[in-house]
Amino acid sequence: MDELASGTRKIVEIRGRSIGVFNVQGNYYALRNQCPHKGAPLCEGTVGGTFLPSSPHEYVYGLEASVLRCPWHGWEFDLSNGQLLFDDDGTRVKTYRVTIEHGMVVLHA
Ligand code: FES
Numbered sequence: 001m002d003e004l005a006s007g008t009r010k011i012v013e014i015r016g017r018s019i020g021v022f023n024v025q026g027n028y029y030a031l032r033n034q035c036p037h038k039g040a041p042l043c044e045g046t047v048g049g050t051f052l053p054s055s056p057h058e059y060v061y062g063l064e065a066s067v068l069r070c071p072w073h074g075w076e077f078d079l080s081n082g083q084l085l086f087d088d089d090g091t092r093v094k095t096y097r098v099t100i101e102h103g104m105v106v107l108h109a
Pocket residue numbers: 035036037038039040070071072073074075
């Protein structure tokens with residue numbers, strides 16, 4: 001795969017699987033492009049932060065640049081491990097290792 005500029009993503013098809021590869025501030029992530037909720041193209045969602053658990057009437061925003069939000073219903077996933085943020089039953093999206101070799105982005109799928 002060619003170089004992937006910071007702040008961009010590329011969705012690729014590998015052996016019948018759609019995978020989104022992200023460069024977020026120099027950190028590379030790759031996730032399956034299918035939301036476990038209703039099957040949306042998850043990797044077309046926004047990357048940003050989220051509101052953290054806090055006291056009533058208090059809004060604390062955090063995890064900037066580490067959350068992928070599904071474009072259909074807004075479920076939020078940790079970009080680094082695919083874990084659904086608000087759920088503790090282990091729901092997650094498959095992630096893949098990404099390395100940079102000789103200036104090229106290499107997806108280990
Ligand atoms: S399909 Fe992703 S949150 Fe519903």
